[in-house]
Amino acid sequence: METFLIKGGTALNGVVKIPTAKNALLPILACSIMCDGVVVINDCSRYTDVNYMVKILTELGAKCSFENDCLIIDSSCADKFFISEEYTKKVRSSIFMLGPLIARFKHAKVAYPGGCNIGTRPIDLHIKGLQSLNVKIEEKHGYIFCDATNILSGEVHLDFPSVGATENIIMASVFSKGTTTIYNAAKEPEIEDLQNFINAMGGKVCGAGTSTITIEGVKKLHGITYTPISDRIITGTYLIACAAASGKVCLTNTNPNHNTALISKLKQSGCKIQIKNDKITLEATHRLKSISKIETLPYPGFPTDLQSQILTLQTISKGTSVIIENLFETRFKIYTELTKMGADIIIKDRMALINGVKALYGANVTAPDLRSGAGLIIAGICAEGYTTINDIYHIDRGYLKIENDLNLLGADIKRLS
């Protein structure tokens, strides 16, 4: 198993380009099974989660190949709607194969999804949403069986603005006769990107980015070449890393509008931030002030996927911070590892109370999941001495050789087998 060995105490300076977004790529890859032409995805970042989705598409009969950074998908020969648990267990995103399989084959049989162990990760909103469109669903022996022979268009009211459920219902409705409306839809930028992808193939989706999305049924989707949006969580991770380590970093190929909640918090803490077109430059020259309160919320609120990273920053800031995690019930797993590095954190249910300390010290820690793994890297860069991070396979699910980018900025991270 690979580990990271990090020598702490280095500032971060320089320029890094942000890759395309994991959470945009995954639904776009799922959706490509609905296309009767060839889909070419430019700058397709090969996160391990993306590699698993390619394996799922291949299992369904699609032809997938990489040419440099482009992924070429020809789903014309896809002829299966059954996904075994071999791959579904590895990724959460397998759940939003339901919508595309229902749209194309009117049937789906998908094993329960996997994904980060950050909570129970229920799928009731997906199921109830599809059932309200007359999809017959049975759950047995760890599989979800869908019969959409008589799928209807209509209205779907989500009890919670779930990203995955919104994406699934959009895709399931693309070929339905009539118009489907989703109320209380999630507003994440990745949903807008999915809308743009579907419409570029001839679909008729509108309203993504707002809480009401309509999908007008079309007969088919034709092939296209598409470039997904950049990864706002990698952008946020690198901004927080520079804020914690001090230095001056310029991130290119970003969409600053996708990180407004984080940028506001980092300015509060004393960072200097400049925005110009697709570039965000952050400068931190001293120990930052604690951010008194951070609460994770659906977009455009503070993203839960940056909670572990900003928590790490608070452990070495000046003062006390309270972080409330509203999305996932067990997303504070990083705290045990940070405590080994000298952090002063108290956890009570969904609340973390952090007393900033002057410095963390290096230790042997283990990444519990993807984003807390990224938080531990930030801790290692700032800590005195050496830090070893185990189970870094979690981190590779959502970052592309993260050590290369951070070493380019001045970090000292070695990937050891």
Ligand code: EPZ
């Ligand atoms: C997506 O997960 C992202 N994953 C997650 O990113 C992200 O944390 C999450 O959205 C929230 O922004 C992908 O896009 C692949 P949800 P998803 O459905 O769709 C509850 C990362 O690190 N819920 O919006 O699974 C759920 O328990 C990953 O890149 C139900 O109750 O998230 C949670 O409390 C981690 N029933 C809340 O909704 C359901 O049927 C938000 O979940 C579905 C969700």
